[in-house]
Amino acid sequence: MTQNIFGQIDPPSRMLMGPGPVNVHPRVLRAMAADMLGQFDPEMTEYMNQTMALYRTVFMTENRWTLLVDGTARAGIEAALVSLLEPGSRLLIVRAGRFGLLLSEIAQRIGAEIFTIDIPWGEVATLKQIEDGIIAHRPNVLACIHGDTSTTMAQPLDGVGELCRRHDVLSYVDATATLGGMPVATDRWGVDIVTGGLQKCMGGPPGSSPITISDRAAAYIMSRRHVEAGIRSANTTDGTRARIASNYFDLAMIMDYWSEKRLNHHTEATSMLYAAREAARIMVEEGLEARFARHAAASRAMGAGLRAMGLTLFGSDEHRMANVTGVYIPEGVDGEKVRTRMREDFEIEIGSAFGPLQGRIWRIGAMGYNAAKHKVLLTLGALEAVLRQEGHGLVSGRAVDAALAEYGE
Template identity: 55%
Template sequence: MKTYKDLSPSLRTIMTPGPVEVDPRVLRAMSYPILGQFDPEFTELMNETMDMLRDVFQTSNQWAFPIDGTSRSGIEAVLVSIIEPGDKVLVPIYGRFGHLLVEIAERCGAAVVTLEKAWGTVFDPEEISAAIGREKPAIVAMVHGETSTGCVQPFDGIGEECRRVDALLVVDAVATIGGVPVRTDEWLLDAVIGGTQKCLSVPSGMSPITYNARVEAKVLRRKTIERGLRDIDAAVPTVRPVASNYFDLGQLQDYWSPKRLNHHTEATTMLYALREGLRIVLQEGLEARFQRHKKHEAALVAGLQAMGLTLYGDPTCKLAVVTCIRIPAGVDGEAVRAMLLGSFGIEIASSFGPLKGQIWRIGTMGFSCNQKNVLHVLGALEATLHWHGVDISTGKALQAALAVYAGEATPC
């Protein structure tokens, strides 16, 4: 029989836009023996996790719980639960994950209308509001922080315009939750989807979501019709039941409520991990955490610019937790990444679609976002580029970053 070695993964410095390194406190939480899903101790842990999610999403919504799947499972759960076939869904696209929203919405039967912006930029919020006023969609779905381009979309006025035309506003905050402000209630976001493996620094495998009473009303209306479906002439209903059992928010909220109606078996160990990750976020404090991400971004950017490297994207909409760098002309970007991993144990990211071979992406997210890592990646990148004969300034990157840490400089 074939045998397989003991698990013994190398220790990496993970500076991608996710998944990122996990706090040892979270790893330790995952090593605890499990509880049954209806054990009163476990349901209490579920309730605490909901409480902490409300704080992290900055919301007073009743519903805030994880979907048991990776980040896109949260997006699909929200969209499949609220999109009725034929619903008009407006998706402003400014990077790869906008296209994912389109794909998911279309699979749910939506009539999708898109707005597109060149990658590396974002929309003026008024452009989006104007499109909402013009199209009067049932749902607006958009990405908050695009890891594909390192850009963050402002929301000024968009939530208000959605309320005006009675559209639901669904936001993919997978990359931003826990790293940059996501003010669910203040921005009038109706549903928000977060990711675990980015700024929350919990392993991939859960997707925390929150949604308000406007979303719930649409979900429950569909549920009512579903229950009556067999008694009704099939030609009559204009809405169909949610096309998924696993992602049906109506059933999921009954499981996460005091009713505890059995749905799936909650992923025990991932719940332990998420709870511990959220505790760490709240113990640090949200605003302090946002400031920390900005500080390390500043040091990283100062170092990269001191080397003479050029950043990609419009700096006025730069996402603090992802920094995109133009690969210098003539350089094999993959060879550089391979040397960073092989010689330095550092992972940085390549890129998607039209940017393939054009940029590298460095994440400064959650537990990975610290001075040791930023200095390590700057030193390693400088040495690797120099080794490859790239014409860069040497000896300056770490000095520039250290100056930021010492409070003596800010990036150009």
Template identity: 60%
Template sequence: MPSMFPVLDMPQRLLMGAGPCNVHPRVLRAMACDVIGQMDPEMTACMDETAELYRQVFCTKNRHTLLVDGTARAAIEAALVSLVTPGMKVLVLRIGRFGLLLTEIVERAGGIVCPVDVPWGEVVQVENVKAAIEEHEPSLLVTVHGDTSTTTAQPLQAIGELCKEHGILFYVDATATLGGMPLLVDAWNIDVATGGLQKCLGGPPGSAPITMSERAVKAIMARRHDEAGIRGTAPQGDGPVIRSNYFDLAMIINYWSAERINHHTEATSMLYAAREAAQIALEEGLDARFLRHRKAGAAVAAGIRAMGLEVYGDDALRMSNVTGVWVPEGCDANRVRTLLRTEFEIEIVSSFGPLTGKIWRIGAMGVNAAKHKILLTLAAFEAVLAGENVPVVRGAGIDAARAAWEAQQ
């Protein structure tokens, strides 16, 4: 009997949006390794190796550094449902769409959200954080490091110092920046940080690194429940039971510990991918990797401006790996994206909320934070815009991008 669908053969597209990016070939090869049992000594050794690699990626000595099986949002949700107790005051810094996501998850976990909002394209100033802490006296502060919806990066170091001073737990969603911008978990007093593979780490979506301080783990374990609790008898510990089973970090920590208390079947191929992505990042060197992403961001911005277009936002606040471009008046933003995809096999994206249809976002991260891929993208972008009768300076973008790449130190 013939199959209902043709053999799967996805296009070889250059992913220059806000993520995912193209996957490093070594990561794809790692994913092809044989699946073995989750309690096989070779498998548990791979888990231990992966944990050690991510300690280095997160710049931490945290013992509890591991993976949550699922996309980056899985680790975000695991962190928040495990930290937030009903009625807890949580200060949420909101610099874009993903700050609003943190708000929703905190509310679903029963927390009381104390928001600190800024106009999209801005970040929260440390004096406003200090004032909000004094006003609300929260137990937890949560923020996104780099919000791809607005292409802005929230400074973290001074906020970490405030949290330490006031005894507040500090959670950071570093999905879009881990492996591409500095994230010094220990030095910045971050208690919990989460990431994803599909952005600067150059892996596929589906595995989410997380690191937790001893202070955070103590708070999580205070809510711990064992098998008796799951069966409906009294939960163990002083606090309320964590509302999720799959995202219960107390249970996942025990799964990754020497005791290997079974929780779920580890996503074997994604573990291989995560291990290889971290290995590649550390072989390159974090400082060299951060520089490469800065070069990429500078090249994109310079090329866009030389073309005669306007870059969205403030250069001082922009993420290294995602650049916003204002859509010129009268230009059909979706048609430009479609032509880039259908004629050049290049993907760029729009944004969300108040920026929907108003900006394009061009990402250069992971293996795509490369000069030749940026030049190809800018050349194609220029050709499409010119074909749509948008006035651009032909050839200037390529020259400016090449110069900007070389100028970054």
């Protein structure tokens, strides 16, 4: 029978318990169905102002420049880097996983001079290692990942901002995987730019990247802007003029669009604005501390259940992210076959891994709308059943019992 390729989209109702994206909160989906508005209608610009205010709470900051970059989380990353760097800029990157490598890939295209603090996957950098790197390489910018889902580890950031300011270094943090699930304490950390995404702990769809920018970073970004015959350019170190590498991701232009000036830069992705606004509203209504506690409880229960199956978690508990857990695939078990059976038999997705961890661990998430007790229990029960079917000896029910006990405590 020939399939109707023009039939209505009818995706399976699947529970996404991998490293992201995750299931979108129903309220966010409903918000996205709202009608369009003109880009400069007062109702639209008021929604933009409200979104800025909401994300100041989400980012735990007083930064005036807290807004959205249209595009997936990578759009925010690229906007930050292309606006802070130019050819010849010195960039120091803390690299401890796949997404630290991504920062290198983007910076290389910009033409920055790249230095790295390379940390084994599953470990984090110390403040001393970061300071030693700054002293050795004297960068213009320090960049790092808060929570790298490729390793499931969270980099401690207390003291990093103060350290960078002491050495006159601008700082950038990618918090895509942690925003909305762990404290992203922008002002306490003292870092200059932090970016995130909706598709993980925020419980939204991919397509919008919240960003917050300190006054210090904003002043630097605006100082790079030079308008001559309609072309924006930036001063380079040798006194010549080099154009900023992107128009779409030029934060100075985006900031003008979100400011009281409302200078036209792009057509705001209206439905994604609605989604971002509603995702932040849900978080603020829940309360930040309650939100973080919910994610931490789900993580502890997931870890307890996995260990009750006799499985070994990857990395240290001290630095484990609160929303995704790495677990070693048992010897003799086909990891991809287990993932397939989880998806086909139970409509539950868990994640595979990248790089040196590929084929060695699964990554199991419990974040955003999915950081819920019943979803943790269903995932553990399904994984236990599949492992038994694959010949891995387990005592039935131990995983769920262990998770219930953890929640009971």
